[in-house]
Amino acid sequence: MTAADPQEIYRAKVNLETSRIAWKELQRFFASGAAIFVNDELDLVEVAFQFSQDNKAQVERWLLTKKVGKVSDDQATKWIASDADMWAVVVSPWVLVQPAE
Numbered sequence: 118m119t120a121a122d123p124q125e126i127y128r129a130k131v132n133l134e135t136s137r138i139a140w141k142e143l144q145r146f147f148a149s150g151a152a153i154f155v156n157d158e159l160d161l162v163e164v165a166f167q168f169s170q171d172n173k174a175q176v177e178r179w180l181l182t183k184k185v186g187k188v189s190d191d192q193a194t195k196w197i198a199s200d201a202d203m204w205a206v207v208v209s210p211w212v213l214v215q216p217a218e
Contacts, residue, residue, distance in 0.1 A: 135206040140196035146212040155215040156184040168208040
């Protein structure tokens with residue numbers, strides 16, 4: 118029997134903590150500046166894992182390419198108007214969100 122890879126165990130834990138939630142339930146995180154948008158080209162669980170591991174180089178690449186960033190006023194307005202559902206996961210102090218399509 119082989120030992121489980123601690124990183125894979127943690128990724129599985131992050132996956133279990135990811136949930137579908139209405140954007141309107143996440144408004145307080147947006148208002149406090151803690152809501153982080155994750156582009157749908159990226160895997161939300163992988164992004165959350167990299168945030169949790171403090172992988173600054175990878176997070177910075179995503180920020181520079183605008184694949185990850187604070188939720189904008191325009192995004193928040195659009196999601197409220199459409200009563201959007203999101204996939205969300207907490208990586209304290211952030212709440213990472215991705216539209217559920």
